Amino acid sequence: MKVIVTGGCGFIGSNLVDRLIKEGFETYVIDNLSTGKIEFLNPIAKFYQSDILDVQKMKSIFEDVKPNAVFHLAAQIDVQTSIHNPDLDAQINILGSINLIELCKTYKSKLIYSSSAAVYGTPLYLPVCEQHLIQPLSNYGISKVTPELYIRCYARLYNVKFTILRYSNVYGPRQMPKGEGGVISIFINKIINDETPAIFGDGQQTRDFIYVEDVVSANLSALKAEKNGTYNISTNKRISINELIKKINCILNKNIVPAYKQERIGDIDHSCLDNQLAKMELNWQPKYSIIEGITKTCQFNENIQ
Structure with a gap:
């Protein structure tokens, strides 16, 4: 099976890539190295240095790979950056994700999207379940939940297969x-x-707080999931x-x-x-x-x- 990991040189992404290669997946990494580290790149993975906002280059990569699945972890993750530079935050997290969703539609790739507990805002009750009110407190929370809406819409309109994973505090x-x-x-x-x-x-x-290897395992479990769904990934x-x-x-x-x-x-x-x-x-x-x-x-x- 061919899989793409966006943000595959980052914290969670590089750990996921290591596991995918260990499990025998043909693994391709897309990362612009703005925050990812090339030293985290698994040498067996094929690497494309690209920004997810570069539409033409992304199309070329997908045409080259024709992936069965895409793990989308590339993101702007800093809350303060989202507040002080909302345009940048929206471009990367929303427009970049739309590019990926469009390509998943074209190439019939399953999409596993890394979302965040930030979409919920201030909890009305604990523990927070997936049906909790969505009321982000920051631009980051808004930019993480917006692609969820696009993903579900594309699933209805174009039958894009997906799993959305909302992480608690990963370390x-x-x-x-x-x-x-x-x-x-x-x-x-x-x-x-x-x-x-x-x-x-x-x-x-x-x-x-949830350990990164548990998040990696959740991504692999999502790949095997038969139906579309949105899930909290946490220790509870x-x-x-x-x-x-x-x-x-x-x-x-x-x-x-x-x-x-x-x-x-x-x-x-x-x-x-x-x-x-x-x-x-x-x-x-x-x-x-x-x-x-x-x-x-x-x-x-x-x-x-």
Whole structure:
């Protein structure tokens, strides 16, 4: 089976590519390397350096590959960038995705789209299920949910096969220690280097952190799914930011005290996604505990210091 991974040199994408190649898939990577790292590229994958906004080049790649499936992970992922540069955010996440959806229609490729918990906004209840109100708090959330609407429309109009995966907070090896989504990587990097990590608020806020290998497994499960669907990919477990710091300190045998700073406007207090639908319909479930995931991430980060 031929598969394309957009953003295949990025954090989640490169981990997915490694797994696809291990499983025997003929794997092609599209990445413009704006945030992806060429050193993360699996040498067995065929690489196309291209922007998903380059319509003609994308058409040429799809004509060359004729993929059975496309894993769409290329995205603008920084919330602050989406707020300060909404045009850029919309171009990459919305227009770039439309280009991919159109090509999937033309080449009858199944589309596995990486979405986000950001589409839900402030939870009205916990854990958040897929039927929760869609009310994004940021331009990023808007630009992640908009392609979902296009995908479902193309499924109705043109029979495009799809699976939409809404991730909770993903962490693991190769995540860059910057941006809001990479809080575990940021904390680990700071603590390894005996620097003081910053917590915005009192640290009692909770998140649902999922290890990258579990996200990779969810993508492979989505590839096998018989019907179209939208699924939360999460652990369905919450951990406070204070507890997270304690666990990282313990694993690294450190005792770094964080600096508490003023809570940021727009940050939600608690987040947790219900993963029951993915368990039932994708025959998937997370395997890594927070301790196992953090330990593996710490080992990776220590080795690249």
